Amino acid sequence: MDYKHSLIKFTAVLSLFFNGISTINFTPNTGTTQQVQAATKKSSKTKKLNAVTKLAKKQVGKRYVWGATGPSSFDCSALVQYVYRKAGDKNLPRTTYSQVNVGKKVSLKHLKKGDLLFWGSASAPYHVGIYVGGGKYVHAATPAQGVCKQTLSTYFYPSAAKRVL
Secondary structure, three states: OHHHHHHHHHHHHHHHHHHOOOOOOOOOOHHHHHHHHHHHHHHHHHHHHHHHHHHHHHOOOOEEOOOOEOOOEEOHHHHHHHHHHHHOOOOOOOOHHHHOOOOEEOOOOOOOOOOEEEEEOOOOEEEEEEEEEOOEEEEEEEOOOEEEEEEOOOOOOOOEEEEOO
């Protein structure tokens, strides 16, 4: 009896092997689907933040002109607005005073690439820059310095940070 049962199983396996499987019933695991969607969204966000960081660094050396809106010269808030519009596909307000109201507040101890840094009062800052990682940020500093990349220091330390992507 065991021989006959084994022969039937073997014949079924051979039949599947030679004929192929005609139908496969597959019910997707929605948890896995959600995980894939979340990973894709995170990957897209990471790409945007890397693009923001890269474009911000490319602006280093350009002129600072108060009220200028780029792409050849900027003031601090115009630099942020330009970089986020071009690389992050995100429209930010024009002024530092308005930009501080966008996004989620983050701790200065937990900065990530692309975070906006603000100097002055947290509700009415006078300056903004973009954190590019490694303790550095890009900003349109002054008319004499233009757009530059600098290291965070206790001498000129931001008072607030926002994450907009």
